[in-house]
Amino acid sequence: MTGQYIPILCAAVVSVGLAAGMLLLSRILGPRNLTKRKTSTYECGVEPTGSTRERFPIKFYIIAMLFILFDIEIIFMIPWAIEFRQLGFLGFIEMAVFIGVLVVGLVYVWKKGALEWD
Amino acid sequence: MHGIFTLLATSTHVESLDGDWLWALIKAIAFVGIFLTIVPVMTWVERRGSAFIQDRVGPNRITVFGIKNAGLLFPMADGLKFLFKEDFLPEKAEKILYTLAPMMIMIPAFIVYAVVPFSSPIMHESVADDGAITRYIFSIQIAPNLGVGLLFVFAIASLGTYGIIVGGWSGGSKYSFLGSMRACAQMISYEIPLTLSVIGILMVYQTLSLQGMVAHQTGGGLLGISWLPHWGIFVQPLGFILFLVCAFAETNRAPFDVVESDSELVAGFHTDYSGFKFALFFMAEYASMVTMSALIVILFFGGWHIPIITPENPGSYLIDWFRGFDMSLLWASILTTVIHFAVFMAKTGFFLWLFIWVRWTLPRFRYDQLQALGWKVLLPLGLVNVAITALLLLFYGM
Numbered sequence: 001m002t003g004q005y006i007p008i009l010c011a012a013v014v015s016v017g018l019a020a021g022m023l024l025l026s027r028i029l030g031p032r033n034l035t036k037r038k039t040s041t042y043e044c045g046v047e048p049t050g051s052t053r054e055r056f057p058i059k060f061y062i063i064a065m066l067f068i069l070f071d072i073e074i075i076f077m078i079p080w081a082i083e084f085r086q087l088g089f090l091g092f093i094e095m096a097v098f099i100g101v102l103v104v105g106l107v108y109v110w111k112k113g114a115l116e117w118d
Numbered sequence: 119m120h121g122i123f124t125l126l127a128t129s130t131h132v133e134s135l136d137g138d139w140l141w142a143l144i145k146a147i148a149f150v151g152i153f154l155t156i157v158p159v160m161t162w163v164e165r166r167g168s169a170f171i172q173d174r175v176g177p178n179r180i181t182v183f184g185i186k187n188a189g190l191l192f193p194m195a196d197g198l199k200f201l202f203k204e205d206f207l208p209e210k211a212e213k214i215l216y217t218l219a220p221m222m223i224m225i226p227a228f229i230v231y232a233v234v235p236f237s238s239p240i241m242h243e244s245v246a247d248d249g250a251i252t253r254y255i256f257s258i259q260i261a262p263n264l265g266v267g268l269l270f271v272f273a274i275a276s277l278g279t280y281g282i283i284v285g286g287w288s289g290g291s292k293y294s295f296l297g298s299m300r301a302c303a304q305m306i307s308y309e310i311p312l313t314l315s316v317i318g319i320l321m322v323y324q325t326l327s328l329q330g331m332v333a334h335q336t337g338g339g340l341l342g343i344s345w346l347p348h349w350g351i352f353v354q355p356l357g358f359i360l361f362l363v364c365a366f367a368e369t370n371r372a373p374f375d376v377v378e379s380d381s382e383l384v385a386g387f388h389t390d391y392s393g394f395k396f397a398l399f400f401m402a403e404y405a406s407m408v409t410m411s412a413l414i415v416i417l418f419f420g421g422w423h424i425p426i427i428t429p430e431n432p433g434s435y436l437i438d439w440f441r442g443f444d445m446s447l448l449w450a451s452i453l454t455t456v457i458h459f460a461v462f463m464a465k466t467g468f469f470l471w472l473f474i475w476v477r478w479t480l481p482r483f484r485y486d487q488l489q490a491l492g493w494k495v496l497l498p499l500g501l502v503n504v505a506i507t508a509l510l511l512l513f514y515g516m
Binding site: 003004005006007008009010011012013014015016018019020022023025026027029030031032033034038039040041042043044048052053056059060063064066067070071074075077078081082083084085088089092095096099103106110115116117 | 142143147204206208224225261262263290306397398485
């Protein structure tokens, strides 16, 4: 069972090695003379003011929450889709009810204006 | 039944070389090698292609011993330049996260290739004294036995989002932070219609394994038309369009490249990156383009199958044909594999070109339009596609 994941591990090892190796190589080969101006944060030549890591619009949180809800919905649909022919009409009705509930949720979110960016 | 399946059925003993970790390692290195060739070629195609579309000359300055080569050496020069550039840390950056971010985005982009079937397997047979035939199979795929194929691709590919958010946050620049927030919101928004668009095709194929999907699209005679190949696009046209649109959004390519909309956010989440760290972001973008193109080909365009050549025989019509010339199974299957690989690459190449073509043709979406398209158009359409597929399968059996 876990045997089928061994090739994945090999691919992972190769890609980690590649990424780390390249960064290391560029570190060795590249010049290093840092100046105050060079390392200052690039904001189009204007002196950066304040911190970057501050509050940001709540829109992004809402999108993330919606994503979790709907992504789980889709994940449930994948095994259902694979077994669709075996499940037959009953399976279709059950999934229709499940999706129906979530579609009601989508309509609610839509009407509430959570999908609007202004 | 012809081809691979009959061959395997008549074997006394079938041995697969796919479980061997050493072969997997060699294949992984080889595929990374192939990929490291595709990326420079793609950058060349992108630059020359954009020049062609905009009626410019494009890069043509590097010559070798006075021979003009249409700028073919530019990618090599770019690569060398990245290696020899200074790789510095901006003063506000978080050192560890800043270094890890490009790796976090490139590593998943490469691991995804482990499940992509690039060609038909190579086979070899040996006959023992007692007439028992042992056949060996060597897949052109790093992890062919992985049953969850497509799910694995989606799971790993979405890990790239972490790289983007970490990269944008750790740099300390407001532009990259904004870019990464946008990128993250865009990618998670479009992941939903992307996954939804394949539900329909999963209902038809009844498998998650990418190899199984390719095997499902063998032969012709779809809808009673003898020359029409059994490809996903003819079964799921709406699903294909949805997948294509989401593929553009997932790879942050134009017209959905608000992430690095040059005129507003400088370069988006990788504004502060320099040297090879930047190159890793760049490679990851092309890696995900190749993944998406390969997925489109596997899901909707028959993988490595050739449309007319394999009208009725699944899998290896070509093998049978080559064996007609008194070729051994090994050589016949190697030739077939090479041809199938070329076909797969040609189809993938077309979609890679489509990515470039679209980028230099269409204007960029506004961010609110992009979110509205994902949630208000693609998501409902995806649900409609699933419903239509389900009803058709129930009442007509397809």
